[in-house]
Amino acid sequence: MKTVSKISELRAQVKTWRQQGLTIAFVPTMGNLHAGHISLVAEAHKHADKIVASIFVNPMQFGINEDIDSYPRTMHDDQQKLTAAGTDLLFTPTPDIIYPKGITKQSFVEVPNVSEGYCGESRPGHFRGVATVVCKLFNLVQPDVACFGLKDYQQVQVIQTMVEDLSMPITIIPVATSREESGLALSSRNGYLSIEEKAIAPALQKNLQWLAEQITAGFAQQESIDFIGLAKQAAKAINHAGLHTDYLHICHAQTLQPASEDDTQLVILAAAHCGKARLIDNIQINLNVT
Incomplete structure (x- = not known):
């Protein structure tokens, strides 16, 4: 597996694959990977020739007093798991790369209706952050398909609606929630x-x-x-x-x-x-x- 952090490196690899006529599946994550994330990679293999994953702890989707500073970062272990799962490329940008102007000056994507209520009400601004970063990552990776876990059901609906409303040529593939034997959803x-x-x-x-x-x-x-x-x-x-x-x-x-x-x-x-x-x-x- 190749790991890149620069946009130019990501685009160069994607361009090469496109020139070879290969299809691309994308699995965006915030890292600290568990079996649920790896199930997304396994599903992605069913739909495309090459698998791109990303690890980016997105500051735009965290609110005041939320846990971004303490959010676990386990890059080395994550790389090993993605390699074992057959991921072809890992994109690991920093906030400065994704938001070079800073969050307050960043254009954003707002998805009405499905982003309101539930987690959208409990975490104001959360889905604006999710939609914005996913839209930007989609523009960078330009995948044919993208896999998302159904544990975050509202998030899947927000992303699916964004893709439909903005006419993005990407198929969103929802993947069933992975659980512990007790029934607890992996997170x-x-x-x-x-x-x-x-x-x-x-x-x-x-x-x-x-x-x-x-x-x-x-x-x-x-x-x-x-x-x-x-x-x-x-x-x-x-x-x-x-x-x-x-x-x-x-x-x-x-x-x-x-x-x-x-x-x-x-x-x-x-x-x-x-x-x-x-x-x-x-x-x-x-x-x-x-």
């Missing part, structure tokens, strides 16, 4: 969890599963489903387990608007604090499947 921030917190953290996914079962059963029995009431019950159970719910909502799977009785494609979006870690998770529900 770089899981490293903040103590042993005791690690034991209670799976309560988030457990209660989302319960909620999905209640919705599916109610639909099968043609009952009126109290989405808000059920969500409140699940949030109460999560808090009782020792977590602190940030939000928990049942939404239309594409628009992310609150679910209605006519919707059959749903997603449950949730975030909860467990000690220093802020955990996010989701479950998709297809009520058309019998």
